[in-house]
Amino acid sequence: MSLRVAIVGSGPAGIYTAEALTKQAAVPLRVDVLERLPTPYGLVRYGVAPDHTSIKSIADYLRGVLELPEVRFLGGVELGKDVDVTDLLACYDAVVYCTGAMVDRRMGIPGEDLPGSVAATDFVNWYCGHPDMPADRFVLDSPEVAVIGVGNVAVDVVRVLAKTAEELRATDVPEEVLTRLAASEVKTVHMVGRRGPEHAKFTLKELRELGELANADVRVRAEECVADVTAASRQVRGNVEVLRSWAARASMGRPRRLDVRFWMRPVEILGEGRVEALRLERTRLVDGRVVGTGEFETLPVGMVLRSVGYQSVPLPGVPFSETTMTVPNEAGRVRDREYVAGWLKRGPTGVIGTNKSDAAETVRTLLADLANRADHDPEPRTDLDDLLAARGVSPITYEHWLSIEAAEAALARSLDRGERVKLLGLAAMLTACDREQLRESDLETG
Numbered sequence: 480m481s482l483r484v485a486i487v488g489s490g491p492a493g494i495y496t497a498e499a500l501t502k503q504a505a506v507p508l509r510v511d512v513l514e515r516l517p518t519p520y521g522l523v524r525y526g527v528a529p530d531h532t533s534i535k536s537i538a539d540y541l542r543g544v545l546e547l548p549e550v551r552f553l554g555g556v557e558l559g560k561d562v563d564v565t566d567l568l569a570c571y572d573a574v575v576y577c578t579g580a581m582v583d584r585r586m587g588i589p590g591e592d593l594p595g596s597v598a599a600t601d602f603v604n605w606y607c608g609h610p611d612m613p614a615d616r617f618v619l620d621s622p623e624v625a626v627i628g629v630g631n632v633a634v635d636v637v638r639v640l641a642k643t644a645e646e647l648r649a650t651d652v653p654e655e656v657l658t659r660l661a662a663s664e665v666k667t668v669h670m671v672g673r674r675g676p677e678h679a680k681f682t683l684k685e686l687r688e689l690g691e692l693a694n695a696d697v698r699v700r701a702e703e704c705v706a707d708v709t710a711a712s713r714q715v716r717g718n719v720e721v722l723r724s725w726a727a728r729a730s731m732g733r734p735r736r737l738d739v740r741f742w743m744r745p746v747e748i749l750g751e752g753r754v755e756a757l758r759l760e761r762t763r764l765v766d767g768r769v770v771g772t773g774e775f776e777t778l779p780v781g782m783v784l785r786s787v788g789y790q791s792v793p794l795p796g797v798p799f800s801e802t803t804m805t806v807p808n809e810a811g812r813v814r815d816r817e818y819v820a821g822w823l824k825r826g827p828t829g830v831i832g833t834n835k836s837d838a839a840e841t842v843r844t845l846l847a848d849l850a851n852r853a854d855h856d857p858e859p860r861t862d863l864d865d866l867l868a869a870r871g872v873s874p875i876t877y878e879h880w881l882s883i884e885a886a887e888a889a890l891a892r893s894l895d896r897g898e899r900v901k902l903l904g905l906a907a908m909l910t911a912c913d914r915e916q917l918r919e920s921d922l923e924t925g
Contacts, residue, residue, distance in 0.1 A: 481507040482849065483860065485571040487558050487794070489514035490521020491541065492821025492834040493577035498544045499835075499842035508549045511571070511863065515557035516610060517875040517908045518883060519545060521579060523831065525607045526600075528635040529650035530642070537831055545877055553863075554875030559795030561872045562863075564817070569861040573816045573845050576797055576806060577838075580789035580822040586627065590748030591785075599626065599636050599786035606639055606656050608901030610908065614655035619663035621781025625757045627745055628786030629672035630680035636784055638688060640668050641695035641735050648896055651887070653903040667736045668695075669778055673744040673762055673769050676722050677706040683717040690725060695735035701726040703741040743776065744769065748783055757783055789827040811841025818845050879912040886911035 482504055486493045489512045497510045518524055520538050527534045545552050556562060567574045583598035585591060605612040624640060626633050639647070644661035652660070672679055679686075690697055704723050708716045722739065742762050749756040761774035791806075793799035798814070800807050805826050806819040813819050820841040821834050829837075867874060883902065891900040902908050 481509070482573075483509050483571045484511070484845070485567050485574045485863075486510060486512045486577055487567075487574065488512075488521065488577035488579060488821070488823075489516075489519035489545075489552065489554075490577065490579050490821070491523060491537070491831050492579060492823075492838060493521070493575075494519070494541045494544045495835045495838035496575050496577055496820045496842060497547075497550050499839045500845075501544075501547055501549050503839075503842050503846055510550045512545070512550060512552050513556045513558070513562075514552065514554045514875075515560075517554045517905065517912065518610075518880060519552055519554070525604055525609045526632075527607070528603075528639060529606065529647060529652045530638070531635070532650075534831070552875075552877040552880060554880065556867065556872065556874050561867065561870065564796035566861075566863075566866060568816055570863040570866065571816075571860070572849060573818060575811075575818040575820055575841060575845070576794060576813070576823055577819070577821045578791070578794060578823055580791045580804075580827040582790055582792055583785055584788040584790050586745055586785055586787060588745055588747055590750065590754070593748055593750050593754050594752070595621075595750070595754030595781060596748050596783045596785070599628065599632055599784045600789070602636055602784050603632065606652055606660070608651070608653040608656065608903050610903075610905040614653065614659065614903055617659065619659065619665050619782075622664055623667045623669065623778065623780045624665050624782045624784065625669045625671060625745075625778055625780045626784045626786060627671050628788075629670060629678075629739075629741075630786060630788075631682060631685050633670055633786040634681045634685045634689060636786060637668050637670050637737060638692065640665055641689075641692050641737055643694050646694065650897060651891075651899040651901050653901045654890070654894060654896075655903050665735065667738060669738045669740060669757075669780065671740045671743050671745065671759065673742075674764070675706050675741050676704050676719050677708055677711055677715050679718055679741075681718070683714055683721065686718055686721055689737060689739075690721065692733075692737075694733055695737050696730045696733045697725045697728070697737045697739065698730075699723075699726040699739045744771065745783075746771070746775070749777070754781055754783055756780060789822065791823045791826075794823075810844045812844050812848065816848075875912060882913065883908050883911045 486496050500510050520541055523538050583600045605616050626636050644657050699722050704726055706719050708719050743759040744762050746760045747758040757778045757780050759776045760771040762769045790804040798807055806823050808819050811818045818841050820838045887899045891897050
């Protein structure tokens with residue numbers, strides 16, 4: 480008996496699932512990791528700030544999994560476009576969905592759809608070189624910008640906005656994006672939290688990095704840092720202590736300013752044709768709930784970036800709960816021969832490493848289910864390679880991905896910019912793969 484498994488999504492959850500399968504399976508195994516993009520690693524490549532190289536090194540571990548003999552990377556294959564669930568179940572003994580949480584939650588306030596009001600994930604994808612984001616997606620032409628949220632993603636966005644292009648030059652930011660960051664007119668970045676500093680989700684390490692920026696002063700209001708943290712965790716006490724120290728710190732006259740706000744909630748984005756201001760309301764807690772006090776303030780910002788949480792999106796033909804914004808499952812089992820892992824399974828919680836134990840649980844469920852089916856005759860299986868070839872789909876292989884990596888390293892050398900500079904756009908990536916034939920749909924998304 481041999482086992483074939485398809486994994487949809489090549490981020491940490493998908494690759495950890497592949498690794499768990501190779502460790503737990505007691506029979507010959509082939510794992511195909513399907514990815515709609517030409518590049519693997521998901522949020523490790525497109526969600527981690529470019530100046531956080533220690534976290535990005537996780538890609539080295541994930542690389543080792545993709546290089547296992549039982550594992551195969553198939554990029555440029557999209558569920559719902561190139562293949563559907565029925566196709567995959569005809570080709571594999573089991574399918575595991577690992578597409579993560581790809582979009583930001585909305586705030587649900589008037590003016591949220593004005594040009595200049597955008598999801599923080601779009602901005603992150605832009606400076607991380609995601610092929611869905613063209614170089615001209617953002618023009619930083621406003622002196623003031625608001626970032627809504629006080630988690631690590633919000634801190635990353637604020638930090639990138641506050642740094643000079645020269646400070647980011649040694650990172651893998653695409654050259655076209657770096658040029659736009661160099662032309663930024665942003666002078667003040669407001670980071671806004673609905674609750675108090677004791678409720679903020681950023682880590683102490685991320686917070687301290689803001690205070691070490693050479694190009695920006697940090698401003699915190701002492702009255703917004705009042706909090707009883709005697710019974711709080713060490714992390715929370717550390718955050719509040721750092722924030723209070725900033726409140727007492729004099730301005731150093733640096734070119735940019737970070738304005739960290741607490742107990743303020745967005746109630747309306749104002750503007751005629753585009754974002755011109757953000758209206759905030761002072762808040763307080765009543766029985767654990769955030770309520771408005773009727774005291775308002777308006778910030779003259781030209782862009783609003785919301786970072787108030789991620790959520791998953793439905794996959795074609797896969798069950799999905801609009802209540803939890805996840806795929807309903809029992810220990811990873813969705814329905815017969817279909818499974819889920821990662822944020823799509825449990826919601827956007829935990830850190831990158833949390834996906835490892837999560838994937839292991841799903842794989843235990845999958846293998847137990849298949850063991851219980853072992854006494855049944857195996858169903859005839861279609862070959863995915865033949866199916867894709869009949870549809871004119873030529874996947875991006877792992878060797879193609881290595882060609883993209885090599886092109887990015889060569890670009891960095893030519894620009895005298897660190898170890899890697901990301902190629903921007905799908906067409907550039909396919910050129911690096913020496914792919915002569917491009918589908919029209921490829922060029923449209925590039």
